[in-house]
Amino acid sequence: MVPDTRLSILLFAVLVAPGLLFDLLSERRRAAYSESAFREASRVVLSSVILSGVSVVAVLWIGSLKKGWLPDTRKLLEGNKRYYLDHARELLILLTLEVALAFLLAWFANMGLAQMSRKAKIREPLSRALTGGGSIRATSNWYRAFRQECPSGHDPYVTIRLRPDGPTYFGKVAYYTADMKAEGRELVLRQPIQVKSAKDKKYCPLSSDYQRIVIRADAIDVIYITYRKKNTQSADKPHRSKAKTGRQVEAPPAVGEAARK
Incomplete structure (x- = not known):
């Protein structure tokens, strides 16, 4: 069964695109290493779910501050097709904000991890003292x-x-x-x-x-x-x-x- 094209685009934007962007940005601050396709896909999907989940919560909170700006959450969950057609504009705004915010979160998360990586050399002597040895990382x-x-x-x-x-x-x-x-x-x-x-x-x-x-x-x-x-x-x-x-x-x-x- 071939999924609907619009549904495929939606799933890609929510479950793949944010994690893929985060993974591409991560390769700029660390060396890429070989891994199985399953592990790579799982990492991308997991990152996307986390980023999109935080983004959805933030967008819904913003929508609750101004009624009528975004579609009603309860009616969206009811699956009423008529409601979807009547509120296509609000749905488009919701999806655009969610994806854009997920991309921003991916960028900020990568920047934060890059800062932590630069400071890691300061914390490494303390880490070695506490653990009794060096750290093992998949790093060139x-x-x-x-x-x-x-x-x-x-x-x-x-x-x-x-x-x-x-x-x-x-x-x-x-x-x-x-x-x-x-x-x-x-x-x-x-x-x-x-x-x-x-x-x-x-x-x-x-x-x-x-x-x-x-x-x-x-x-x-x-x-x-x-x-x-x-x-x-x-x-x-x-x-x-x-x-x-x-x-x-x-x-x-x-x-x-x-x-x-």
Whole structure:
């Protein structure tokens, strides 16, 4: 039996669209991970039911403040087709407000969760102290190191050594693939970029003709990560240290943490 087209649109707007929007917004603040179609559909429907439920309650409360603006709830539940036809305008207003409010709730909920995610690194030491260990989350290590653990007002800079015995690159992370699977993952560096071969001791600036470098994850041996303040001239240079003789020698910027693929 094929459902009525209008009913299908209504069910999609109420039971799918808000949750789908929330899920798409969520992928902007966390790495997507593979899951079964049933689990993904269940998450979308559950999110939609919660968002639409809150939206319906809010719209009905608003309608109770001004009589005649929205259709009567009791008569709607009676299923009187004549009442539906006579109050088509009020029904349209009700559905429009409900869906619009559900979309707004999805957006605000995502913003709130994003704020909580940024503050999670502050609460994490306390959480570890209370639970006696670290937390386990389905989160890409790249996403965690490049975004979640990056202090406010700082940018992630990396020194990347390629395998086997490949060159070493230093630069600012422009963007990256945040998928859970390492296969097919890529990291992009932006200018200014420093590079040196396995035999060289000093970094050389990469030609300004190249604005970006795309590095595949399977070509990376190790990544050294450091967080440096934005808009500082020294941030674009590899970290240097002095030897006992006072001679300047190059040292990898292992100020942050080393993250292996």
